[in-house]
Amino acid sequence: MLLLTRLLRAAVSLWVIVTLVFVALRATGDPILAIFNPDDTTQAALDAYREQWGYTGTILQQYLTYVNNVFHGAFGISNMSNRDALSVVLERLPATLQLVGCSAVVMIAIGVPVGALAALDNGGRLDRTIMSLSTVGFALPNFVLGLALILLLSVNLRILPSNGYGSLQNLIMPVLTIGLAKAAIFTRFVRSAVLDALRLTCVTSARARGLGEFQIFVHHVIPNAMLPLVTITPLLVGSMIAAGSVVESVFGWPGVGRLIVDSVAQRDLAVLQVIIMMVAFLMIATNLIVDLAYAKLDPRTALAHSH
Amino acid sequence: MSVIASEKTARRFPGMPLAAQLSILWLVLCLSLVAIVPFLPGVSNTQVNLLARLKPPVGFGGTWAHFLGTDDLGRDIFLRLVASLRTSLALALGATVISAFIGTTLGILAAHFRGWVDQLIVAAVDAQASVPFIIVSLTLTAFFGNNIYLFIFILGMFGWERFARLSRAMTLASRGRGYVLAMNTLGFPWPRIYLRHVLPNIASTLLVTATINFPEVILLETSLSFLGLGIQPPMSSLGNMLGFGRSYLLTGWWIAVVPGITIFLCTLTVSIIGDWTRNIIGRA
Numbered sequence: 001m002l003l004l005t006r007l008l009r010a011a012v013s014l015w016v017i018v019t020l021v022f023v024a025l026r027a028t029g030d031p032i033l034a035i036f037n038p039d040d041t042t043q044a045a046l047d048a049y050r051e052q053w054g055y056t057g058t059i060l061q062q063y064l065t066y067v068n069n070v071f072h073g074a075f076g077i078s079n080m081s082n083r084d085a086l087s088v089v090l091e092r093l094p095a096t097l098q099l100v101g102c103s104a105v106v107m108i109a110i111g112v113p114v115g116a117l118a119a120l121d122n123g124g125r126l127d128r129t130i131m132s133l134s135t136v137g138f139a140l141p142n143f144v145l146g147l148a149l150i151l152l153l154s155v156n157l158r159i160l161p162s163n164g165y166g167s168l169q170n171l172i173m174p175v176l177t178i179g180l181a182k183a184a185i186f187t188r189f190v191r192s193a194v195l196d197a198l199r200l201t202c203v204t205s206a207r208a209r210g211l212g213e214f215q216i217f218v219h220h221v222i223p224n225a226m227l228p229l230v231t232i233t234p235l236l237v238g239s240m241i242a243a244g245s246v247v248e249s250v251f252g253w254p255g256v257g258r259l260i261v262d263s264v265a266q267r268d269l270a271v272l273q274v275i276i277m278m279v280a281f282l283m284i285a286t287n288l289i290v291d292l293a294y295a296k297l298d299p300r301t302a303l304a305h306s307h
Numbered sequence: 308m309s310v311i312a313s314e315k316t317a318r319r320f321p322g323m324p325l326a327a328q329l330s331i332l333w334l335v336l337c338l339s340l341v342a343i344v345p346f347l348p349g350v351s352n353t354q355v356n357l358l359a360r361l362k363p364p365v366g367f368g369g370t371w372a373h374f375l376g377t378d379d380l381g382r383d384i385f386l387r388l389v390a391s392l393r394t395s396l397a398l399a400l401g402a403t404v405i406s407a408f409i410g411t412t413l414g415i416l417a418a419h420f421r422g423w424v425d426q427l428i429v430a431a432v433d434a435q436a437s438v439p440f441i442i443v444s445l446t447l448t449a450f451f452g453n454n455i456y457l458f459i460f461i462l463g464m465f466g467w468e469r470f471a472r473l474s475r476a477m478t479l480a481s482r483g484r485g486y487v488l489a490m491n492t493l494g495f496p497w498p499r500i501y502l503r504h505v506l507p508n509i510a511s512t513l514l515v516t517a518t519i520n521f522p523e524v525i526l527l528e529t530s531l532s533f534l535g536l537g538i539q540p541p542m543s544s545l546g547n548m549l550g551f552g553r554s555y556l557l558t559g560w561w562i563a564v565v566p567g568i569t570i571f572l573c574t575l576t577v578s579i580i581g582d583w584t585r586n587i588i589g590r591a
Contacts, residue, residue, distance in 0.1 A: 017438075021446070132326075135582070139575035141526050143533050144567040147553060151564070155556055162556075234437075242439035246530050250553075260442065261534050264449035272449060279442055287437075 006291060010284045017280040018070075021273055022063055075277075076270030080263065085270035089256060089278060095165060096255035099174055099248070100240045106179025107186050107236075114183075115190025122195060130187065137184025142243050146177045146250040163252030174251045178243050182236060189232055190225070197224035227298055234286040241279055327583040330576035337573065341393045344386065352390040353541070356381035361559045376561045378552075384565055387543060391566060394544040396573070398462055399524040403517050405463030406524075410470025411513060415501050417471070418478035428475070432468040440465050441530060448536045458537055465527055466520040473516055477509040511588055518581030522574035529570050545570045 069076070075086040118130040153173060154162035164170045197203065198221060206216045244257030252258075256275060263271040344350065357380065364376040364384070375384040417428040444461045451457045478501070481487055490500050525545075531537035532546025540547070545566045552563030 024446075135578055136575060139522060139578050140571055141529060141567075141574070143530065143549065144571055147549070147556070147563055147567060151556060151560055155560070238437075238439040242441040245441060245445065246534065249534055260445055261536070264445050264536060267449055269449075272446060276442065276446060280438065283437060 003292070006288055010288050013284055014277070014280055018273075018277055019063070021276050022066060023059065075274045078268055078271045080266050080268045080271065085268075085274045088271055089259065089274045092254060092256045092259045095253060096241075096244055096248070096257060098171070099178065099244060099253060099255055100237075102171060102175040103178035103182060103240060104236075106175055107182040110179070110183035111186030111190050115187040116194050118187065118191045119194035119198065127191075130191075134184045134187050137181060140181065140184075142177055142181055142246045143250050145181060146173070146247055149173045149176060150250075163250075165252070165254050170251075170253075174247050174253050177247050177250070178240060181243065182240065185239075186236070189229060193225040193228040194221060196228070197221045200224055223297075227294070230290055230293055230297060233290055234283055237286050238279075238283055241282070324583065326579050330579040333572055333576045334580075337392060337396065340389050341396060344389045345393065350386060352382065352386035352543075354382060354386075361555070363559070364561050364565075367561070375565050376559070378559065378562050379555060384561065387548060388545075388565055388569060391543045391545045391548045392569060392573075394538060394542060395525060395528060395546070395570075398459065398528050398538075398544070399521055401459060402462035402465060402524045402528075403520050405459075406465060406467040406520060407470050407513060407517055409463070410467035410472075411474045411506075413467070414471040414474030414476075415478050415505070418475045418482065419497060419501070425475075428471065432471050435468040441527060444527065444531060445534075445536065448531070453536065453539050455538075455542075458531075461531075462524055462528055465524055469516055469520065470513060473512060474509060477512065478505055481505050481508060515581060515585050515588060518577055518584065522577045522581075525570065525574050525577075545573075 066076070073086075075084065077083065078085045078088045081088060114130055118127045121127040150162045150173065153160045160169050160173055161167075162173075200220070202224075203216055203220050206220050211219075241257065244255055245260050246257070247253070248255045248257035249261050256278075259271065260275055262268075263275070345352075356377070360377060360379060360381045362370070362373050362377040362381075365371055365374045367376075373383050373385070375388065377383055378387065413428050413431075417425040444465070447457070447461055486504060487500060490504065491497075528537060528544060529546030529549070532544045533550040535547070535550060538544040538547050548566040549563050549570070552559070552566065555562045
């Protein structure tokens with residue numbers, strides 16, 4: 001029952017976002033006139049393109065056609081490449097997933113141990129150093145870090161290619177750029193989650209029972225610190241997609257992020273619509289999964305909801 | 308002499324860390340450059356000098372005539388930097404003021420009216436917080452085209468939800484306080500109570516929020532301009548300066564490095580000052 005209402009709410013959010021985007025796109029002028037110059041294109045040609053890309057009739061009619069098409073798996077035709085918008089986006093997806101996945105691994109590999117160390121040394125020299133580094137990492141824009149890596153590793157040392165896709169060497173710099181930036185933020189979350197967990201009474205009582213510090217950390221601190229960290233996952237997924245749009249442009253990475261920037265420059269409405277739907281879907285799905293995982297991780301919330 | 312002076316400042320700012328002092332120094336430097344340099348006589352950041360193309364900065368084989376070097380058209384990097392800094396700082400400041408205004412107004416309205424108004428505003432806050440804003444702003448630029456007013460509007464729409472959440476929570480808390488109850492009883496109109504009495508009480512927290520918002524707006528503006536979708540030539544901002552410099556990484560690295568370091572220092576210093584003030588308010 002709970003799952004059903006959650007799913008329903010997720011579906012409604014998705015529908016609201018799709019509708020809003022659709023109306024915003026159509027209400028802001030004639031997309032055809034944004035692409036073609038009416039002075040040197042015949043009216044017949046303009047009408048033909050309107051027909052082909054579904055810009056005929058009132059907004060409501062267009063909307064009904066669009067929704068109908070979406071339910072039949074047709075997401076419109078890309079203006080840029082004159083191909084199905086969905087397949088244009090889908091073929092970019094593996095590159096982005098690869099980038100985001102590897103960056104997430106870097107982020108967790110750095111953030112968890114470093115954040116835990118900082119928390120265990122609360123207020124000490126190590127803690128302050130880590131926090132300062134985190135502030136620096138947070139203030140460093142993606143594109144500055146990316147260009148600095150290119151200058152260092154490609155221009156000066158000539159170890160790695162400055163852009164491209166396909167090999168491991170190409171992957172290193174973009175992954176470092178996103179991974180390090182997100183690790184700076186994630187470290188802070190891990191630190192405060194561990195700090196909160198350390199203050200719990202179960203930790204004090206475990207210490208009173210004479211458990212070793214390592215045992216306490218593994219059995220009491222880690223499970224409790226997991227909860228807040230799981231909660232911020234959707235946030236981090238969103239911020240990685242956002243970071244992708246800049247980083248993929250810096251490194252010429254053929255992912256969805258660069259496709260957004262290119263479609264904006266080319267006013268490719270159909271492709272943008274698919275991307276936004278996909279991002280929204282991804283965010284809503286992550287939120288849903290986190291909600292469900294939360295009930296599993298924290299039995300108290302599951303109990304509270306069943307009443 | 309200098310010992311006494313430093314002791315004095317130390318007493319005046321109890322516990323003000325060196326990092327915060329340096330940050331304030333850097334921001335004062337930036338603001339004075341921005342306020343003074345463009346008005347000096349005989350100074351032009353668009354002066355093209357093809358005989359002085361791609362001159363490196365001092366210390367890397369350059370001369371003091373162009374101490375931060377020149378770009379591909381022989382324009383002085385330092386003067387371009389000041390002009391760009393001016394645009395970026397003005398945009399970030401303006402945008403922060405706009406989002407603080409929108410957010411605080413909505414937050415107070417939500418707390419005052421409760422009911423469906425509250426529900427609606429909270430729903431809008433959640434919606435805004437759930438989608439990465441750079442994606443939204445990219446989409447908006449795609450449909451409305453590049454135009455400076457839209458760009459300011461987009462930047463102003465960034466981060467309002469943070470102000471709204473805070474001011475809503477704090478206004479709700481203040482409604483139970485004695486001074487608000489007293490003024491309600493005395494029959495003061497509610498806008499006056501909020502503007503003259505509640506707002507000053509929550510202003511310090513909102514100011515700290517602004518120091519969190521400010522560096523993020525700089526990052527958003529520079530990112531969009533870097534991608535070529537924000538500030539357009541002939542105007543220049545730190546982001547599009549860096550974006551153009553990107554093509555000269557091999558022949559003139561300083562064109563990109565100088566604005567890059569400047570963006571980094573600006574966001575870093577404002578964050579440090581924000582952290583410091585947050586600590587002070589937290590302690591008080």
